[in-house]
Amino acid sequence: MPPAKKRTRTYDSAKIRTAVLAQFGTVREAVRTLTPEQLARPTRLGDWTVHELAAHIAMVLGTVHRYLSVPEPAQHEVPLMDWPFATVTAAAQVDEDTRALAESAGTELDELFARTLTGIEQSLPAAPDERLVPSRFGAMTLGDFLVTRTVELTVHTDDLNDAVPGLDVPYDRQALAACARLLADALALKAPGASTEVRIPPYAVVQCVEGPRHTRGTPPNVVETDPLTWVRLATGRTDWASALDAAKVSASGERADLSGLLPIMG
Numbered sequence: 001m002p003p004a005k006k007r008t009r010t011y012d013s014a015k016i017r018t019a020v021l022a023q024f025g026t027v028r029e030a031v032r033t034l035t036p037e038q039l040a041r042p043t044r045l046g047d048w049t050v051h052e053l054a055a056h057i058a059m060v061l062g063t064v065h066r067y068l069s070v071p072e073p074a075q076h077e078v079p080l081m082d083w084p085f086a087t088v089t090a091a092a093q094v095d096e097d098t099r100a101l102a103e104s105a106g107t108e109l110d111e112l113f114a115r116t117l118t119g120i121e122q123s124l125p126a127a128p129d130e131r132l133v134p135s136r137f138g139a140m141t142l143g144d145f146l147v148t149r150t151v152e153l154t155v156h157t158d159d160l161n162d163a164v165p166g167l168d169v170p171y172d173r174q175a176l177a178a179c180a181r182l183l184a185d186a187l188a189l190k191a192p193g194a195s196t197e198v199r200i201p202p203y204a205v206v207q208c209v210e211g212p213r214h215t216r217g218t219p220p221n222v223v224e225t226d227p228l229t230w231v232r233l234a235t236g237r238t239d240w241a242s243a244l245d246a247a248k249v250s251a252s253g254e255r256a257d258l259s260g261l262l263p264i265m266g
Helices: 013-032 050-068 080-105 109-123 142-163 173-190 227-234 240-245
Strands: 132-135 138-141 196-200 204-208 222-225 249-252
Touching: 013 050, 013 109, 013 142, 013 173, 050 080, 050 109, 050 132, 050 142, 080 109, 080 142, 080 173, 132 142, 138 142, 142 173, 142 227, 173 196, 173 204, 173 227, 222 227, 227 240, 240 249
Parallel strands: 196 222
Antiparallel strands: 132 138, 196 204, 222 249
């Protein structure tokens, strides 16, 4: 008997919309407090400074309003689960666009954030989730695109906290949950199977990796980690060996080594 097809995860639209705006607002408040010296600090994102990272976060949300301001594409092209694997293909263009936006914003970062928030508050409430938007990778539904914004905002909030010690920007619970779930589902898609159970409490549990199928009792291969460590592993902010050494990940069983499958996003 063939294994049951895994059901595609759904996301609560109202919670996702609220989470996106909440996380953006929290980052905006933190960016307001940054000094010129802090804005000039390096980040773990190549040679981006904190100033460029902040501009990128504004760009991440600004795309929603910009995409809703153009004609709707004729055809749906990109399912949600294709997005994590496509992001690496746009790295060069994202870098170029971010640098241009950071330069144009200059010292007026809060004005950029305010303008971004005004735009999305004008265009988002009336737009249905089924509305197609022209993402960098092809047309997606607005609902799916907003889920990808939880990933972008959560990951880059973590980048900001890493770059500015003591800033400690909080993570919206719903944004972190959606981010962790999407990246966990991407792992299951990348390594289909049911021999290994990956647990990210309290947000996600997925089965993956080819091998003997687990049916009942404690699985023979188990990986468990916290949501932020999982996000860092899935996006290359930390590596498997470092997370194990720091006791941020527990892994038991001969198929519990995920080092060859990470990161998910480039």
